[in-house]
Amino acid sequence: ETVQGQPEHVVNYFFFVAEEVRELMAQLGIRKFDELIGRADLLDMKKGIAHWKAQGLDYSRIFYLPPVPAEVPRLHTETQDHGLDKALDNQLIALAAPALEKGEKVNIDLPVRNINRTVGAMLSGQVAARYGHAGLPNDTIHIRLNGTAGQSFGAFLARGITLELVGEGNDYVGKGLSGGRIVVRPKAEFRGATGDNIIVGNTV
Numbered sequence: 001e002t003v004q005g006q007p008e009h010v011v012n013y014f015f016f017v018a019e020e021v022r023e024l025m026a027q028l029g030i031r032k033f034d035e036l037i038g039r040a041d042l043l044d045m046k047k048g049i050a051h052w053k054a055q056g057l058d059y060s061r062i063f064y065l066p067p068v069p070a071e072v073p074r075l076h077t078e079t080q081d082h083g084l085d086k087a088l089d090n091q092l093i094a095l096a097a098p099a100l101e102k103g104e105k106v107n108i109d110l111p112v113r114n115i116n117r118t119v120g121a122m123l124s125g126q127v128a129a130r131y132g133h134a135g136l137p138n139d140t141i142h143i144r145l146n147g148t149a150g151q152s153f154g155a156f157l158a159r160g161i162t163l164e165l166v167g168e169g170n171d172y173v174g175k176g177l178s179g180g181r182i183v184v185r186p187k188a189e190f191r192g193a194t195g196d197n198i199i200v201g202n203t204v
Contacts (some may be wrong), residue, residue, distance in 0.1 A: 038074040040065055088112065089122035092143060099141045099160070100126055107116035108143045114170060117150035124158035124178065135179050136160025146187075149173075151201075154182040 009165070030036055040063040068074070084090075098104040112119060120143070127135050140160040145167075145181050152172040154163045157180025166185045184199055 010114060034075055038068075039066070046081045084122075087122060088116040088119055092120070092123045093126055096123060096126075099136065100130060103136060103140065106142070107142055110143070110145055112145040112147040112149045112165070112167070114148045114150045118155045119145070119149055120150040120154045120157045120163055120180070121152070122162060124156050124161060124180065126159055127158040128178075131160070134159065135180075136161070136193070138181065153200075154180065168198075169200040170204055173200045173204045175203070 025031070025036075028042060030039075033071070043063060088110070092108060093100070095108045096106050099106045105146060123141070127141075135158045137160055139162045142162045142164065144164045147167045149165055149167070149169040151170045152175050154173060154177065155164065155170045155175040156178050157163060157174065159179025162181040162183070164185075166187055167183060168186070169184055173184065186194075186197075
């Protein structure tokens with residue numbers, strides 16, 4: 001409520017940024033972003049080195065350009081595998097099908113481990129693809145997870161999804177929260193002092 005301006009202003013700002021980038025690339029004779037990869041020779045370091053804090057810094061080894069033949073690729077030298085096919089969200093998406101397809105309420109109860117990163121992000125993508133930014137009514141998809149969640153638990157969580165974590169989370173719980181709800185509470189058997197124990201990591 002205290003934020004001034006409209007979303008269209010942000011969109012317009014990035015249009016101007018894109019236009020300036022296009023102009024700078026044209027001045028350098030660059031047509032595509034791919035052509036910028038490995039072009040350390042285009043970096044201007046004079047202003048930084050002239051600053052008193054940067055005096056004595058030598059970036060020559062960082063920006064060294066090895067004599068690479070033209071036929072040697074500079075980008076996409078190997079296909080990356082991020083293991084998305086093993087993500088917990090695949091299971092969540094399947095179990096949440098009634099909610100995604102018909103808007104019916106669903107309750108899901110599963111264990112979670114610290115190898116399960118960014119839980120809820122792929123599911124949120126499915127909600128956004130079908131229902132846009134408005135999402136679903138609150139608590140349409142209620143997911144109760146037991147254990148220790150990996151980094152970025154509930155990142156970009158869409159409206160209509162509630163993540164209830166019984167255990168603890170790592171860094172970046174709720175990063176980029178987009179209308180969803182996140183509850184983190186200790187296990188029933190926990191007997192420690194809440195003020196002396198951490199239930200989630202940094203940057204919540």
